[in-house]
Amino acid sequence: MNQSTPPLREHFASDNYAGMCPEATHWFLEANNSGHQPGYGEDIWTQRSTDMIRELFQTECDVYFVFNGTAANSLALAAMCQSYHSVICTAVAHVETDECGGPEFFSNGSKLLTAEADSPMAKLGKLTPAAVEQLVVKRDDIHYPKPKVVSLTQATELGTVYTVDEVRAITEVARHRQLKVHMDGARFANAVAALGCHPADVTWRAGVDVLCFGGTKNGLPVGEAVVFFDRALSDDFAYRVKQAGQLASKMRFISAPWVGLLEDGVWLRNARHANAMAQRLYQKVRGLPGVQVLHPPEANGLFVQLQRPVIDALHGKGWKFYEFIAGGGCRLMCAWDTTAEAVDAFAADLAALAR
Numbered sequence: 001m002n003q004s005t006p007p008l009r010e011h012f013a014s015d016n017y018a019g020m021c022p023e024a025t026h027w028f029l030e031a032n033n034s035g036h037q038p039g040y041g042e043d044i045w046t047q048r049s050t051d052m053i054r055e056l057f058q059t060e061c062d063v064y065f066v067f068n069g070t071a072a073n074s075l076a077l078a079a080m081c082q083s084y085h086s087v088i089c090t091a092v093a094h095v096e097t098d099e100c101g102g103p104e105f106f107s108n109g110s111k112l113l114t115a116e117a118d119s120p121m122a123k124l125g126k127l128t129p130a131a132v133e134q135l136v137v138k139r140d141d142i143h144y145p146k147p148k149v150v151s152l153t154q155a156t157e158l159g160t161v162y163t164v165d166e167v168r169a170i171t172e173v174a175r176h177r178q179l180k181v182h183m184d185g186a187r188f189a190n191a192v193a194a195l196g197c198h199p200a201d202v203t204w205r206a207g208v209d210v211l212c213f214g215g216t217k218n219g220l221p222v223g224e225a226v227v228f229f230d231r232a233l234s235d236d237f238a239y240r241v242k243q244a245g246q247l248a249s250k251m252r253f254i255s256a257p258w259v260g261l262l263e264d265g266v267w268l269r270n271a272r273h274a275n276a277m278a279q280r281l282y283q284k285v286r287g288l289p290g291v292q293v294l295h296p297p298e299a300n301g302l303f304v305q306l307q308r309p310v311i312d313a314l315h316g317k318g319w320k321f322y323e324f325i326a327g328g329g330c331r332l333m334c335a336w337d338t339t340a341e342a343v344d345a346f347a348a349d350l351a352a353l354a355r
């Protein structure tokens, strides 16, 4: 860092820039302060957090902890597909654009089929029943990889949230077409906070078979939970996790912080805060000259189009944010610990530049 670079501050690049929330930190240290514990998930915290996830969803699901979202998605999809199958997703899906071919690699070649990118719903990062149907009926011959899974991202990569009805409509088509349903929930907490529904209502009760439940972006140090509502799909999943190098020997340091996140609804509180900060940012920057909000934020990310000199000037002031995610839009992500002061300072800098 050279002398003219401002000191590090809260950023809007990603919710994974944030650290551990206090509750996660508490249980992380608790797991460390209790002497020796069995490895590979045989410890009390892995049992406890697994039970808590089952209680949260009010169902007997199978739960596996892995290090990150790429592994969670890739291994879940691999468990749902044979190598000659395909997975229906959006063109902006993380599994398509940001996992370095992980789902294809771990499934030994299952192909991702992306929905048409120009429709109004696609521009909001969403699949629709029609888009799914279109990809299923496109071909039914032996030469085409057979559609087997629909993958939904909740909240979406574009900061929007599928309603319960939207999820249901898609899973209905999936059932009809004998497809399984995967949900990339890297920001599942933000989606549930935005919907105000029970987490079960937008997952298994709405027809979702497997959820990758994100913890990292919501205040954990590391770790995502793969939740199988359709338990038949988790056959041998433990072996997949191990072979992929995703079985933590000191599993308790992934699972214990989950206890902190799940206890007393901390996961929802963190998510509600992040969402509220995105709303605050939206209210402060909408209507500024040269600032085009791509769509109102529903979860914890705001997408705006800014002029190049304004982007450069904001970066020059030390603000970090990504530009490559929404086709030219700037993504402004809020985290569980984003402060109103940071939002206001960013908005003030933008207002001064955007005139």
Ligand SMILES: *Cc1c(COP(=O)(O)O)cnc(C)c1O
Pocket: 067, 068, 069, 070, 071, 073, 094, 095, 153, 156, 157, 184, 186, 187, 216, 217
């Ligand atoms: C962050 C994210 C993931 C997980 O990414 P990792 O860097 O592999 O942990 C998965 N899906 C979406 C939509 C994400 O934003």
